[in-house]
Every structure is written in C-alpha cells, then in structure tokens.
Amino acid sequence: MQILIAGAGHGGLAAGAILAKAGHSVTVVEQAAREQLGHDWEDRFTFSVLTDALGITESELPPEIWRDRGDCTFISPNGQTHVDIHFDSNSRQRVMWRKPLLAMLLEHADACGVRFRFETQVTAPLLDGQRVAGLRTQAGDFIADLVIDAAGVFSPVRTNLPEALGIEKYPRRGDxxxxxxxxxxxxxxxxxxxxxxxxxxxxxxxxxxxxxxxxxxxxxxxxxxxxxxxxxxxxxxxxxxxxxxxxxxxxxxxxxxxxxxxVRRPLTRMVADGYAAVGDSAFMTTPMNGMGIDLSLRAGKLLAETVLAHPDCTAQNLWQYNREFHRLYGGDTARNAGLKSALLSLPAQDVDFLFAARVVESSDLAGGGRNVNIPALLGKLRRGMKKPSAFFTVVNGLMRGGRAAKLYKKAPEVFSPDAVAQWDRSITELDFPID
Ligand SMILES: Cc1cc2nc3c(=O)[nH]c(=O)nc-3n(C[C@H](O)[C@H](O)[C@H](O)COP(=O)(O)OP(=O)(O)OC[C@H]3O[C@@H](n4cnc5c(N)ncnc54)[C@H](O)[C@@H]3O)c2cc1C
Missing domain, CATH: 3.30.70 (Alpha-Beta Plaits)
Structure with missing residues (x-):
C-alpha cells in the first residue's frame, strides 16, 4: 500500500514507522528542512509513550536531553492566591528537549524504512470525488491509498477537505x-x-x-x-x-x-475514505494544559494498528481508529475542555474568588484539570455559594464536559455518515459558549 504522511508531526512519524516496518511504502512530506524540525524548548509528556514508540527502554534515553521539573504553584489572576503542588518521586514532572525528541522519532522512522521529502509544502488533498487520493504539493501531485494528516493545527489537508464530509475545518475563538x-x-x-x-x-x-x-x-x-x-x-x-x-x-x-x-475537544470525525488525521491536525491535546505529544503518539499507534488489521482504507475501516481513540482518550479530553471553557468565560475577578475561597484546589489542578470530580466539587458548595454565578459556571462547564465525555466514548459502532453527523451534533450542542 502507498501511504503519504502530510507533515512530520509526532503521531504521523509513530504511525509511519509501524506501517513501513510492516512492509508498506510510506513517505512523509514535510515543509521544513530536517535540521529545522522541533522547537528549541523542553516539553512535559509521558516518557514511556515515547520509548514504546521507539522500542527502547527509558534507561536508554540520553540523560542530557531530559530533566525533572521542580514543584509547581498556580497563581490567581490578581496574584494574591497561590495553590502549591509538591510532587513526590512518582508524580514529579519530567521534561525533554523537543529537538532530540523529534530527532529520535525521525531516526526510528528512517530505520523502519520511512522515506522523507523535506522542504516540500503540502497545499491540499488530492481528491477523487469525496475520497482522498493523495496530496497536492508545491513539487506536484502524489497519489496514495492512504493520507495520514499530521500537518498540525492549520493543516491544509483538513481545511481543504470537501464540506460534505462533515469534518470540522476551522477552530473557533477560544479553541x-x-x-x-x-x-x-x-x-x-x-x-x-x-x-x-x-x-x-x-x-x-x-x-x-x-x-x-x-x-x-x-x-x-x-x-x-x-x-x-x-x-x-x-x-x-x-x-x-x-x-x-x-x-x-x-x-x-x-x-x-x-x-x-x-486547546479544545478533539475532532469528532477525523477519517474519510483514504484519510485519517492524527495529533494537532485533529486537535488532540489536553485543553487545560495543552499537552499533545502523548496523545499524538498514542493515536499514531492506534491508527497504524487499525490500518494493519483492515488495509482497505475506507472510512468504514478507519472508523475503528476514530472510535477507539475517543473511547480511550478523546472523551477525557472533551471533559477537560468543559472546565477550560468555563474558567475562560469567567471574569478574572471570579477566578480570583474561586482560588481565594478554595473552590479550586491543588487536587483539581495537579492533573491539568483531569482530576476534577463533580461530587468533590459539589462538596465545595458552601464555600462557592458566596459567589453563585462563578460557582455554577464552573459546575456547568464540568457537567457539559462530563456529558460530552460520555458521548465521545460511545461513538457509533459502525460508520455511517448520517449516524456520525447526528452524534457530532449531540456533542456540538454541549459546547460551552465563549464570547
Ligand atoms: C509553546 C508550546 C509548548 C508546548 N508544550 C507541550 C508540552 O509540554 N507537552 C506536550 O505534550 N505538548 C506540548 N505542546 C503541544 C505539542 O507541541 C503538540 O500537541 C504536539 O507537537 C502534537 O502536534 P503534531 O505533532 O500533531 O503537530 P506539529 O508539532 O504541529 O507538527 C506538524 C508538522 O507538520 C509540518 N507542516 C505543517 N504544515 C505543513 C504543510 N503545509 N506542508 C508540509 N508540512 C507541514 C510542520 O512543519 C510540522 O513539522 C506545546 C506546544 C507549544 C506551541
């Protein structure tokens, strides 16, 4: 099978390595030069997800490319309330420089047989009706049985898909x-x-x-x-x-x-005939903290496993990847999006109040908002009721996020455009309004 990957995004590299190793012809089309890839900064993510993708153990990671991050304090908008989080050796955050991280993924992809076309910009998908049949690039058109869209948040592949597919193209303000x-x-x-x-x-x-x-x-x-x-x-x-x-x-x-x-919930539908999005091009991050490396790598692995199990890359077959991603991860990030949007919609002085009244505490913030549990939050009702509008906005965000999470985890079992569109509408109705 011919597989093209638009952009050298993390999830695309992870998927490409598995598919090339299994004997498929995989080419990554990347706009930047190889040595330009990756930002000159450190990122926090789960190292075991990376070592799993690379097929190495954590002890093999060069010690000079990562370090432990120290304890953390969250500070309210007016700077007056600090919520401290002290990590123990199990929960301590670790960060790794982005350039060596990407270099390891690139070298692994090379070793698995992935080919690269650097300094080649993708401009759009190559379409055959509503099927994605390849990529349009500044160096000409290339055909493929499957296009993996790993070209990031503004992917020109996603934004030039036919409207009729119902794949969301543009983020909204606050996303x-x-x-x-x-x-x-x-x-x-x-x-x-x-x-x-x-x-x-x-x-x-x-x-x-x-x-x-x-x-x-x-x-x-x-x-x-x-x-x-x-x-x-x-x-x-x-x-x-x-x-x-x-x-x-x-x-x-x-x-x-x-x-x-x-920093929003992931795309509900992220596949079409001959097409699958992965990573930031499908908005796969945890909204409260913007972490997307784990999710991209995990999604890349899931996508590759789906393609190996069902090599005919129809939307029906690729839907198994879409559905499984949401069951395992997408639902939880959708829940987190509810909290993020609620906090963003509040006037800053209301956020100050939530901090000062200890409605938002270290246990809520430690996991980037992933640890909030509604019964515990309701237990804070007495403190929160001094400013009910702020309190109920947060509860509303959590409730909407909770309902969206349940829906994400129950995507239609079998792909049909109508069933998927209806499921998508039921989720979109829960979006928390941001002006
Ligand atoms: C300041 C900052 C801090 C962050 N900190 C963290 C963190 O601590 N932890 C964490 O997990 N995540 C963090 N993230 C998020 C993380 O970078 C992304 O979620 C993650 O990189 C997944 O994105 P991706 O690999 O899908 O896409 P990207 O990293 O955006 O990669 C897309 C690739 O596609 C290429 N491309 C784009 N358009 C085209 C085109 N038209 N033609 C060809 N190639 C194209 C790009 O050059 C790029 O190489 C941070 C992001 C930023 C900006």
Whole structure:
C-alpha cells in the first residue's frame, strides 16, 4: 500500500514507522528542512509513550536531553492566591528537549524504512470525488491509498477537505492558544523563589496563561493567550516578569519562538475514505494544559494498528481508529475542555474568588484539570455559594464536559455518515459558549 504522511508531526512519524516496518511504502512530506524540525524548548509528556514508540527502554534515553521539573504553584489572576503542588518521586514532572525528541522519532522512522521529502509544502488533498487520493504539493501531485494528516493545527489537508464530509475545518475563538516562549539566562547571586515552576492562570486578568520556570541555569518564560500576542504586549509582560523576578537575565539562551496549541475537544470525525488525521491536525491535546505529544503518539499507534488489521482504507475501516481513540482518550479530553471553557468565560475577578475561597484546589489542578470530580466539587458548595454565578459556571462547564465525555466514548459502532453527523451534533450542542 502507498501511504503519504502530510507533515512530520509526532503521531504521523509513530504511525509511519509501524506501517513501513510492516512492509508498506510510506513517505512523509514535510515543509521544513530536517535540521529545522522541533522547537528549541523542553516539553512535559509521558516518557514511556515515547520509548514504546521507539522500542527502547527509558534507561536508554540520553540523560542530557531530559530533566525533572521542580514543584509547581498556580497563581490567581490578581496574584494574591497561590495553590502549591509538591510532587513526590512518582508524580514529579519530567521534561525533554523537543529537538532530540523529534530527532529520535525521525531516526526510528528512517530505520523502519520511512522515506522523507523535506522542504516540500503540502497545499491540499488530492481528491477523487469525496475520497482522498493523495496530496497536492508545491513539487506536484502524489497519489496514495492512504493520507495520514499530521500537518498540525492549520493543516491544509483538513481545511481543504470537501464540506460534505462533515469534518470540522476551522477552530473557533477560544479553541487555540497562541504562545511565545523564551529562555533567558539566570543571574547569579540573586536568590530565586522557593517553588520553581509558577503558573499564572488568567495572567494579569487576560484570557490565557503564562508561566515562569526557574531552572538551575536559565529561566523559561511562556506567555500564551487565546488571541495572537503583539510584540508590544509580549515585551510589557516580560518586563513585568523581570521586575518581579530579579534573577531573570536579558540574554536569550533558548527558544524565542511562537507556537499555536489547540486547546479544545478533539475532532469528532477525523477519517474519510483514504484519510485519517492524527495529533494537532485533529486537535488532540489536553485543553487545560495543552499537552499533545502523548496523545499524538498514542493515536499514531492506534491508527497504524487499525490500518494493519483492515488495509482497505475506507472510512468504514478507519472508523475503528476514530472510535477507539475517543473511547480511550478523546472523551477525557472533551471533559477537560468543559472546565477550560468555563474558567475562560469567567471574569478574572471570579477566578480570583474561586482560588481565594478554595473552590479550586491543588487536587483539581495537579492533573491539568483531569482530576476534577463533580461530587468533590459539589462538596465545595458552601464555600462557592458566596459567589453563585462563578460557582455554577464552573459546575456547568464540568457537567457539559462530563456529558460530552460520555458521548465521545460511545461513538457509533459502525460508520455511517448520517449516524456520525447526528452524534457530532449531540456533542456540538454541549459546547460551552465563549464570547
Ligand atoms: C509553546 C508550546 C509548548 C508546548 N508544550 C507541550 C508540552 O509540554 N507537552 C506536550 O505534550 N505538548 C506540548 N505542546 C503541544 C505539542 O507541541 C503538540 O500537541 C504536539 O507537537 C502534537 O502536534 P503534531 O505533532 O500533531 O503537530 P506539529 O508539532 O504541529 O507538527 C506538524 C508538522 O507538520 C509540518 N507542516 C505543517 N504544515 C505543513 C504543510 N503545509 N506542508 C508540509 N508540512 C507541514 C510542520 O512543519 C510540522 O513539522 C506545546 C506546544 C507549544 C506551541
């Protein structure tokens, strides 16, 4: 079978390696040059998911490419309430540099027989009626039995699919997080805060979050908002951070790039005849914390297993991947999206109240909002009732997220466009409105 992968996204590389190893002809079409791939920053994810994809053990990961991250504190918009999270050795967060992470996935794909066409931009799917029959690229058209769309959040494959397929093309306001990230030098002889990783929810009352992470040799600043940041806004916020953190230097040592993260529920339908989306192109992240590497790699593996079991790449066959992804992961991220949207819809002073009244606590925040349980939250009713509108907005977000999660986990067993469209509508009705 001829398989084309649009973009060298993480899930596409993972799927491609498995499929090429099984004897299929797999080519990745990537717009960047190989050495440009990956951002110059560290990411948190579950290392065992990566080592599983690479077929190695965690002890084989080179020690210089990862480190433990320190304890974390969540800070309310007005800066007055801090919710601290102390990790033990089992729960401590670990981060890895993105460039070596991608280099390992690329080398593994090479070793499995995947071919690459770097510096080649994909412009659209090549269509045969409503079937995806290949890719249109700046270097010409290429045909395939299956196109795996791993071209990220703005994929030109997804956005140029026929409307009639019912695959959502464009994110809405609040679905994306526009982030800039820079590592500055850390000034010696200036005492730093006790808790190294500071996360500012609705930072300075704006729609988004920021973090300030003090490393032994640098400080890592991320500023993200639901609308694109201007240079002026970014510089102003950096200056505020520098004023509050006298150990933050001015010399850039890593990063300096921008990125966009989908922070919404995943695509309901992500397959068509000859087409499957994976990773950010299908909005596969945990909305509260923007983590997408685990989910992309897991989805890539599921997709490859589905294709190996049913090599005729019809929407009916690929639906098994779609359905299984949502049963295992998509439902939980949809639940998380409800909480994220509720918090985003609140005025910043209401978020301050939820922090100050301990309605939002460390147990809720430790898993990026994945640990919130509704009975426990209802137990906070007495504290929350001092500001019922804020409290009920959060409960409403959680309830909608909970219902969406159940629906995601019960996608139609057999693919039919009508049944899938009806299922999709029942989920869309639960979306939490953001102005
Ligand atoms: C600032 C920031 C911090 C993050 N931190 C974390 C974290 O700590 N943990 C975590 O799990 N996730 C994190 N993420 C999210 C994570 O990067 C993504 O969820 C993850 O990379 C999965 O995306 P992907 O591989 O599907 O797509 P991408 O990483 O976007 O890869 C898409 C690939 O497709 C290529 N491409 C795009 N368009 C075309 C085209 N037209 N033609 C050819 N090629 C194309 C791109 O060049 C790229 O190589 C972060 C993201 C950002 C921006």
């Amino acid at each position: 994306l997080f526009y982030a800039r990230r820079v590592y500055f030098d850390r000034l010696p002889d200036v005492t730093a805060a006790d808790i190294p990783f500071e996360v500012y929810l609705r930072h300075v009352g704006e729609e988004g979050l920021s973090w300030f992470c003090t490393n032994p040799d640098s400080v890592d600043v991320l500023i993200g908002r639901i609308d694109p940041l201007t240079d002026e806004q970014f510089e102003t916020l950096l200056a505020r951070f520098r004023a509050a953190h006298p150990w933050m230097g001015t010399r850039i040592v890593h990063g300096g790039q921008s990125g966009v993260i989908p």
